[in-house]
Amino acid sequence: MPAASRILLVEDDPNLGFVTQESLERQGFEVTLAGNGESGYAEFAGTVFDLCLIDIMLPEKDGITLARDIRQLNPRIPIIFVTAKSLKEDRIAGFKVGCDDYIVKPFSMEELVLRIQAVLRRTKPSLIKSEQQQYRIGSTIFDYKNSMLIFETNRQKLTHKESELLRLLCLHLNQVLDRQIALNLVWGENNFFMARSMDVYLSKLRKYLQHDQSVRIENIHGKGFKLVVESDD
């Protein structure tokens, strides 16, 4: 069991800060919360972190400046920016290239956690090497790395999007996967047509899994989807 990833969270809104800290700690991260850029910098200078989560709009020392200063200390530290929706396109284009990912307020903890894990998986593979590349869905095996579903002697190759969506469902096994989150993470955007496209993909995944009686993809109306596996204990 690898040590927990250490996250520096810099957020000036105390409420959002506490809630985020708690949620991330519940997910097994070690989180240090700083309320402004100055103390964020001080924390970073004094401790070793695996990732920084920085609000762009900070009083005094803004997030981008802080990120620059932090990178001065450690050029390779992964940084995720938190931005308000109101930011102009060009401003976004500007900082996009300077960070590993970004998330738009208001965001769900679930999406945040998934983004953090994705960044850590890319940048510090050793930290989450234990992450499984194969998922067991009832008596079906989902080989994510090779985009393959294996049931008895049948092998079904999956396309990239099928594979990404199914992986998200697996990560939420027997829990609800929120529609918006899935759209943001797999399709990158969130409009009517992409939503319909996702429905088509869910239909495909259901077809691939239909031979396995103990498995189904349920819809929670207005919320999302749940990959349900009946336990045969």
Added chain:
Amino acid sequence: MPAASRILLVEDDPNLGFVTQESLERQGFEVTLAGNGESGYAEFAGTVFDLCLIDIMLPEKDGITLARDIRQLNPRIPIIFVTAKSLKEDRIAGFKVGCDDYIVKPFSMEELVLRIQAVLRRTKPSLIKSEQQQYRIGSTIFDYKNSMLIFETNRQKLTHKESELLRLLCLHLNQVLDRQIALNLVWGENNFFMARSMDVYLSKLRKYLQHDQSVRIENIHGKGFKLVVESDD
């Protein structure tokens, strides 16, 4: 471990300037940022640099003038120009001859870094001598320097473009190589026909590598390609 390459970046847009500086520093370069031609010239006169990255459109002293003045001080310094897309063809043709490479805004940091490395490799081979000239792809050896693929007793000579494309894939081993970036770097332009041409090359590379069961070139629809090597650990 060679010392970091020192880059003089002259860019008047502060946001883009900072972001670019950060990203390059993250890649291990030492970057000095100047906000206009005058201070750029002053910096160059006072310090030793390995490469200059100059925006064409600068207030007061424009990029081309600055480059000329800099070359007066050091005729062999590599220069990369940054240009806006709007520039007229003839203007581009004009400055192309005066620099080692150029990149069109908006660009991705990934592409910029690859271009810088390519220029340094050409002009200051000693600075990145540590760069490997041979890549291991599964049980196949790719000898980039000699444009040769070696598998057991088979040797396959590669053409220049085959070799460049394969090298890019190797640099992104098990990661996605963006289509646009590959096109910009290997073909220099990015249109329908060049894209089709690249597909033909990918097909050729697949054929060369097909004997090696642990190697494949995957397509990520709409994104790019990934050279995947199954680890046999």
Added chain:
DNA sequence: TTTCACTTTTAACATTTTTTAACACTTTTT
């Protein structure tokens, strides 16, 4: 210069992946 060998691009056609449209059905709201 012409020829030859080789590289690269273009064209053509097959296939795969993704999106869009259409229609039936379900759930929630009014």
Added chain:
DNA sequence: AAAAAGTGTTAAAAAATGTTAAAAGTGAAA
């Protein structure tokens, strides 16, 4: 109950990719 919103499914359309072969380009040798 009727209307509206949401979902399930299938098929068609559009876009992207894989592959092969012919055409065009290139440079060196005869």
